Amino acid sequence: MSKEIKRPLSNKERINLPHQIMPLRQAWERVNNFAEVPLGYSDEQAVAEAQRCLQCRKPHCVEACPVGIDIPGFIKLIEQGDPAAAASKIRETNFLPAACGRVCPQDKQCQAVCVVGRKNLPVGIGSLERYAADYEREHHTLTPPAIAPSTGKRVAIIGSGPAGLSAAYELRVKGHEVVVFEAFHRAGGVMVYGIPRFRLPLEIIDEDIAYLESLGVQFVYNMVIGNILTLDDLLEQEGFDAVFIGTGAGLPNMLTIPGTNANGVYSANEYLTRINLMEADKFPEYSTPLFQGKKVAVIGAGNTAMDVLRTAKRLGSEVTCYYRRSENEAPARSEELEHAKEEFINWRWLSNPVEFIVDENNFVKQIKCEKMVLSEPDESGRRSPQPTGEFFVEDCDTVVMSLGCSVNPIIPSTDKEVRINKWGVIMVDVETCQTSKKGVFAGGDAITGGSTVILAMGQAKTAAAAIDKYLRGELREDPRVPTDPNFYVKDWQLNNGHAKNGKQKKVTA
Ligand SMILES: Cc1cc2nc3c(=O)[nH]c(=O)nc-3n(C[C@H](O)[C@H](O)[C@H](O)COP(=O)(O)OP(=O)(O)OC[C@H]3O[C@@H](n4cnc5c(N)ncnc54)[C@H](O)[C@@H]3O)c2cc1C
Numbered sequence: 001m002s003k004e005i006k007r008p009l010s011n012k013e014r015i016n017l018p019h020q021i022m023p024l025r026q027a028w029e030r031v032n033n034f035a036e037v038p039l040g041y042s043d044e045q046a047v048a049e050a051q052r053c054l055q056c057r058k059p060h061c062v063e064a065c066p067v068g069i070d071i072p073g074f075i076k077l078i079e080q081g082d083p084a085a086a087a088s089k090i091r092e093t094n095f096l097p098a099a100c101g102r103v104c105p106q107d108k109q110c111q112a113v114c115v116v117g118r119k120n121l122p123v124g125i126g127s128l129e130r131y132a133a134d135y136e137r138e139h140h141t142l143t144p145p146a147i148a149p150s151t152g153k154r155v156a157i158i159g160s161g162p163a164g165l166s167a168a169y170e171l172r173v174k175g176h177e178v179v180v181f182e183a184f185h186r187a188g189g190v191m192v193y194g195i196p197r198f199r200l201p202l203e204i205i206d207e208d209i210a211y212l213e214s215l216g217v218q219f220v221y222n223m224v225i226g227n228i229l230t231l232d233d234l235l236e237q238e239g240f241d242a243v244f245i246g247t248g249a250g251l252p253n254m255l256t257i258p259g260t261n262a263n264g265v266y267s268a269n270e271y272l273t274r275i276n277l278m279e280a281d282k283f284p285e286y287s288t289p290l291f292q293g294k295k296v297a298v299i300g301a302g303n304t305a306m307d308v309l310r311t312a313k314r315l316g317s318e319v320t321c322y323y324r325r326s327e328n329e330a331p332a333r334s335e336e337l338e339h340a341k342e343e344f345i346n347w348r349w350l351s352n353p354v355e356f357i358v359d360e361n362n363f364v365k366q367i368k369c370e371k372m373v374l375s376e377p378d379e380s381g382r383r384s385p386q387p388t389g390e391f392f393v394e395d396c397d398t399v400v401m402s403l404g405c406s407v408n409p410i411i412p413s414t415d416k417e418v419r420i421n422k423w424g425v426i427m428v429d430v431e432t433c434q435t436s437k438k439g440v441f442a443g444g445d446a447i448t449g450g451s452t453v454i455l456a457m458g459q460a461k462t463a464a465a466a467i468d469k470y471l472r473g474e475l476r477e478d479p480r481v482p483t484d485p486n487f488y489v490k491d492w493q494l495n496n497g498h499a500k501n502g503k504q505k506k507v508t509a
């Protein structure tokens with residue numbers, strides 16, 4: 001690739017350069033398979049997009065990134081024709097660049113505050129991150145970090161989602177022995193069991209796991225901490241000096257309406273896990289079955305709902321989304337909603353399910369909904385759905401509820417020293433991610449409820465830095481863990497303000 005830039009561009013010229021649109025597979029083609037939908041930038045597109053960055057002296061984009069990536073720094077390197085160096089720059093603060101370049105909600109974080117966005121479309125930071133990370137993968141340019149001399153300390157990481165993996169990386173680089181305990185037979189958390197292949201190919205996560213293993217991190221699979229070993233077992237019998245809990249929020253919220261327990265009614269987590277992790281769509285080649293519905297009703301309109309809708313479509317079903325608010329209030333990222341809309345999904349906005357009607361064998365056969373209208377905006381500007389008393393019924397043979405998730409309860413329920421709030425979220429000292437149990441730290445969805453990959457990683461980095469201090473005897477002894485059971489992490493400003501635009505919200509469907 002040429003490293004020549006013809007002449008310096010003025011800021012005015014940069015602002016007026018057109019945004020480079022990443023090519024996508026055509027909808028009619030992509031609904032037939034699980035191949036990745038966006039195809040990535042070409043070298044020329046990446047340089048052209050990088051030229052749009054003004055290299056701000058006080059870059060708001062960096063402040064809005066939960067892990068503080070040097071965004072202008074890596075974009076400059078792409079502009080100079082050096083994507084390998086750009087990838088190294090991203091890796092200084094982000095251990096999962098290929099995943100984050102694909103799934104981070106940049107439109108709500110770094111790109112939302114990009115100054116170019118005031119006059120034109122913001123710089124495509126996520127697409128450029130993906131480009132650099134893919135270049136590194138395809139050209140094998142990754143240089144492993146220097147591992148500090150062994151400290152002789154051992155850390156147990158519970159859960160191998162983005163929080164657990166980031167904590168493992170940070171702690172291993174600092175010279176600690178790290179063992180990751182994972183309940184499933186495969187590492188990656190939601191990135192492998194929730195997010196479908198057409199958004200995040202499995203091999204990307206597998207490469208990240210292999211990389212961690214090459215650095216000396218050990219993985220123990222099929223190990224449910226809390227059931228098989230407790231926190232005390234890890235600290236007292238197994239010889240660990242500290243523990244990080246990154247067990248996520250995998251407990252699905254369900255509607256409590258007639259028919260919820262019928263055959264054919266799934267939570268989004270179960271539906272996606274069966275397909276993504278257990279390969280149920282290939283039954284009987286793989287042992288987990290999945291009832292292959294002809295008409296699938298998906299309840300909710302968040303990112304997870306978009307994943308379910310698009311997955312069910314790829315399995316050949318007719319798919320309909322039911323949501324009690326209007327499209328304007330749909331919590332899904334605009335890009336995910338657009339992709340789903342292109343893929344021949346049916347939409348029932350302002351439709352609140354009130355019953356799943358079953359046949360004589362208790363299989364769901366229809367969905368009954370009440371039509372809703374939106375109220376005037378309240379003080380917060382939010383319009384709430386109001387019932388109209390009008391109902392409609394439609395046929396379906398599968399229902400998938402995608403109504404958010406709560407924190408996995410196994411560990412707090414088996415160790416009462418780990419304090420939780422009234423929603424079951426693990427309480428931590430926000431500056432150190434220490435829990436109320438000595439030597440135990442937590443991060444990711446376990447301390448926020450369902451959130452994002454990058455926020456989970458940001459908290460894991462905070463926790464890892466504190467664990468390192470703890471192991472060196474440099475951490476304060478009195479963690480400030482909230483005691484008010486109503487305290488919710490959404491009120492906190494995590495990561496010293498880095499998460500300004502990704503502030504946690506409790507998921508409401
Ligand atoms: C379908 C879906 C799509 C999503 N899409 C996006 C997206 O596009 N962009 C984005 O940023 N975020 C997305 N998210 C949210 C994001 O994936 C999560 O916020 C993130 O994965 C949280 O990371 P985590 O490490 O805290 O937990 P998780 O990723 O949930 O990982 C937790 C891990 O802990 C394991 N575990 C749980 N309990 C135990 C135990 N007792 N012992 C051992 N192991 C245990 C679990 O098996 C799991 O592997 C999505 C979520 C879902 C469900």
Ligand code: SF4
Pocket residue numbers: 052053054055056059060061062071072113114115116123125
């Ligand atoms: S805010 Fe936009 S223009 Fe400024 S450095 Fe960040 S990406 Fe570049």
